[in-house]
Amino acid sequence: MSPTNGTAKAAGGYRGTDRLILGIVLAVVTFWLFAQTTLNVAPAMRTELRISDGMSNLAVSITALFSGIFIVVAGGLADRLGRVKLTYAGLALSMAGSALIALSPAGTAAFLMAGRVIQGMSAACIMPATLALMKACFEGKDRQRALSYWSIGSWGGSGLCALFGGLVASTLGWRWIFWMSVLVAVASFLLLRGTPESRVESTERRPFDWAGLAAFIVAMVALNVVIGRGSDLGWMSPAAVGLAVLFLVAGVIFLKVETSSANSFVDLRLFDNRTYTGATLSNFLLNGAAGTLLVALSLVQQEAGLSSLQSGLMTTGYLVAILSTIRVGEKLLQRWGPRKPMLLGCWITTAGILLTTSTFLLARTYIATAFVGFTLFGIGLGLYATPSTDAALSNVPQDKAGSASGIYKMASSLGAAFGVALSAAIFTGLGRSEGLVPMAGIFMGRTDNIEVRFAAGMALMFNAFMVLVAILAIVMTVPKREGAPPARS
Structure with a gap:
């Protein structure tokens, strides 16, 4: 099969193009943008479908859970069967899962839960396959640039999801979010058509675990x-x-x-490399901080009366910051190596999350403070994203790229799943308690919702704690480097 769309054969693979990058970014967006909009529109979905808080929280987290469960398997399959084939399979699953959610009838969670599980399977195929494609098709600075755009689709999609979900849910209805996801998956498929297959050539047949x-x-x-x-x-x-x-x-x-x-099926030998271990562990913990979005947006909708669109606007700074700093993180990687920008990003992220914990403030003041907090959150994640991804992929052999990408993205998905689930559990559990709230006198304004505001503050504090643990993991595992070595051409 000859290269198409302007690709040219290069040593060790094919040199990628901007069309390939765009197709991959849209594939990644089908999960991080469209599937993650449930962080903001969950209350609207819960009301229309008439399901319990617990079932709604489970539906939010289960997609990332199933992505994390199967992503390593899919990464290994991508190495053997082909990364392009697995990306196509993921896009097909994305269409099926999104359509099921859009068609969910009121009074039952069956369609919703099935669709969310299938969306997780979709992400399991897409994430490691597209990361391995980036590694196979690009070299040196070109690869770092491509990974920056991949990060824009991933981290940027997570930043846009709350605003996008609120906008669509408030105008067209939340079901249209998932119909749009189908259209984006189709566009990604069309852009990727003709991409030469990339796989590990091996005659070895091993039994599956x-x-x-x-x-x-x-x-x-x-x-x-x-x-x-x-x-x-x-x-x-x-x-x-x-x-x-x-x-x-x-x-x-x-x-x-x-x-x-x-x-x-999980190659634990990959963790013999300390840098890969640090990048993967910190990736798990920073994705766990996605619970910040769920808790803060739910709080202002429930207690301040904001709509899904109005609460989504609180994350505008997060979106702009993460999109504008991802490539800054790439430049810092090239100048300093991965450790310094990863640590800088984590510290800024911690500061942003801590601002969102100030739930004792008056509603208007809290909304403004949280806006600043989300902006810092986005800056931190933007600086962290590319250095972390490059640190992980640069430290594994080519024949393990799919498996290593799968484990790295498993960390993302499981981090998001458990971070959201734990944040929701703390928020819901403490919010139902009727005991005395410590330092109740500092809470300004209404006094009838102190328990809920305290619960939100504790859940948000938990997210800040996870990022602090990520900082410790980076300090202990990622080596100091005064400057990155010259990128290979």
Whole structure:
């Protein structure tokens, strides 16, 4: 098959084009923009579909959960079957999942949950396959530029999701968000048509690690259900305790299988590289901070009376900041190496999240403060994104690119899933308590919603704590470098 769309064969692969980059970015956007809009429009969906808070919270987090569960498997399949093929498969799943959600009937969560699971499977295919394509088709500074645009689709999509979701939900209705997702997936498919296939050429046939995958699925689903629905089930109820025990047993089995099998689906040997470990762990924790969006936007909708559009406007600074600083992070990477921009981004992110914790302020003051906080949040993530991704992918061999990308993106997805689920659990659980709120006297304005505002503040503080742990992980694992080595041409 000859290269098309202006691609030219290069050493070790094909040199990519701007059309390829655009097609990949749109593929990534189908998840990070359209699937993640539920962070802002969940209240509207919950009301129209008549589902409980617990079921709604589970629907928000389950997409990222299933993405995280299957993303490593999909990364390995991308290496063997072809990265372009897996991207196409992901786009097809995205269309199917979005259509199911758009068609969800009122009074049942079945269509919604099925669609969200399929969206997670879609992301599992798209994320590692497109990252591996970037590594295979670009070199040196071209690869760093391509990864910046990939990050714009990923992190930028997460920044746009609240504003986009609020705008569409307030004008056309939330169902149109998912019909638009179908159209974007079609556009991505058309742009990627003719892209030469990229795969690892190997005649080795190894049995698949079904036992490890099964144990991993059981452990992750059990944990997510406990976190997401623990308050509904009762934290000490037989169901919740049983699920917690199931998680522990499945987790132990998973670790035993993965450390003893030569064909483990999670290649734990990749974590022998400290830089890859630090980039992946910090990526997990920063994506976990996505709970900041869910909690802060839910608070101003529930207690300040803002619409989904008005609350989405609070994140405008976040969107502008993340889009405008991603390429700044790329330049800092080229000048300093990955460690300094990763740390700088994390510290700024922490400062931004801490501003959103000031739920004791009057509503108008809080909205303005949160706007500044979200802007700093976006600046921090923008500076962090490309250096982290490049640090992860630059430290693995080419034949492991798909698997390594899969694990790195598994960290993103599982981080988002558990971060959102834990934030929602803290917010919902503490908000229902009727005990005395510490330092209740500092809360300004209304006094009938102090418990909810306190609960939001604690949930947001949890997100700041996760980023502080990410800083510690980077300090301990990513080496100091005064300057990055010259990029290969």
